Amino acid sequence: MRAVSDGGASPVGGARPPQLLRVRGRSVTWLPPLLLLVGIVLVDFRTSSDFRILSWIVLVPGIAAAICGVWGTAVYAVLAPATYIAADAVLPHEYQAGLPDLVLAGIGGVLATLACVVRVRGEQRMLHMQDVAETIRRTVLRPLPPGWGGLDHAAVYLSADSEARVGGDFYDIQTGLHGTRVILGDVQGKGLGAVEAAAALLGTFREAAYHEADLTAVALRLEVRMQRHIRMRTALGREEGDRFATAVLLGFPEERPGTMDAVVLGHDAPLVVGPDGVRPLPPEHGLPLGYGELVPADGPPPVLRVPLAPGETLLLTTDGVTEARDDDGTFYPLTTDVDAAVTADPAIARPARLVAFVRERTLRHCGGHLADDTTVFAVRRRVGVGTEVGEREWGD
Template structure:
């Protein structure tokens, strides 16, 4: 996602250069030439009132004011070049002056709205960074690639979320989709990610991490109900995955009513059997959390996680996108498509092509796989040391050498 920055208004640019003044200048020159090259019965000098109006749409306030003055000067010079009986007169001069003044006011209003829009883009960009923080491509023993496309392009953020959290007990991955839309969904996604980042690091058992997510959603629902909001029944589907250093050929998965992950490798595509519990925030209806499933995942297989924006993408005839078939076809044509970045790009292009670029729901595509042994990626994080759950502030975790130094994340 591109970072938005707020700056002072700058003139519109044509072909990458500051030529926004060119169009009103050509219009003014054309009006002057037209007036001189037609008969005295047809005067076009009054059309100079259009010049500040065009400038107001594409130029800054000062430039628009300059065109207002230039148009008035041009009007006086051109009109006085004709005999008295053919002059447009003072009435049209007032028209050009009034039109220029109004154009300057409109330009100021437009610039103010654009600055406000830039500030809103900054807020949206900050929200995106807070909810979906940037992730290193190779981190904590995993190689990952992710893409998020909100259905509301202008909003830039919705209820989908994903994250990776390394910790003393392995690396945890979370992908989910909050029910509903709007700021309430964003708030819920941020709350779940905050809970995951803490629990994913501190808790030893994946079941406890899942329990913390459930409690976090229940607390959020209680709070929203207490302040009188109507979205106190919000929930989220999610998949929670644990990569353990002690089990390199398996992963642990807790499925909160989410789309089942796919294992994509050179040998093909398979759906991981990880059950299907109730969404986060609704587990109290059945009296317990979804179970933790331990499923095989080979070192050369990529775990593909996604939200229902992928599987529910439809074409013009209402046919759903065939994710498994499309990915399987890509793997047959080129086994390298199992690489996370290539895989995410393939699925994204497939969804866009199938739906003709019209997304009915927020769409998240996230692919992750283990790095080869001995290549765990850059150590970009330092973690407080743990020894059987006891706090050891004078040590660091993740194999960093204190004498070499390391950077905190």
């Protein structure tokens, strides 16, 4: 499982090989093979003819091939048979091992060097793939500046695959002409198909959220984009036509600083977390993106207008949180757990602490074995921005 925090990843193209056996910042990978070489010679000199281990020198280049670079391994490939010749020569004639073991040490050095070349090339390919994955991750889950759009925010992405960096989960904050908009979504399925759909939806969100005055219009633009993406993928033979995505859209209008608008599209409703406790949004939401043809004739999904008191945080999660199971198959009780935590310590309602709490409790509940990619995202208006309580259009 891999965790990617908001803005906490290394720069694209900055991947480096694993740095093993370092002392004060300097590599000492050359030391274990050297110690093995010296140890073999010393032990051989102190044992009788019934226990000859000088031929074990063939192991030295093999150890070097596992941890050293190509040139380091090549040095040991030469040093090992040279040491063998020197050590064997100083022994009495009756103890000398002779030519066969020397040939074995030489062949072992050549094979170890070739094996090191293969290992290093494999590591280079792996690093290239990590750079590509990091580029994709920063396209889908771009870093967000602190206080972006007048919102305090925190996020963490947990991949169910320990080798993956990104999946179908996505989130973003977009400033615009009509206030700040927030999205969190989850594309059905896994693999590159889910990543492509997430990237397509995010591109549309960033444009629509900037220009559109109505949050419903943003949702409709996302639905059209999802339908277009599905048709294209189906025409290319890469999609079965049943791809969909759930999403939550939030709007923070500048003219109504004490309220927030929300459109929930087949996703779990966000939680409003504050010092006084937790309350979920009502279960009124539209269909997931991609199911636009099933929308009834009475129009698009409703917009919920939610009053926000000072210090209240919006907690958004993907189903990796709510569907996390323990050994008994019990789902993680997100609402109950967060409510109890906030009651005990109201400061947990802060976005950074709230995200850290949900992350830790989710992993503890499932024993670190996530069945699905998981995103925890929390946002709230910054102190001094929109602290007036808005119209009570939605009850406590």
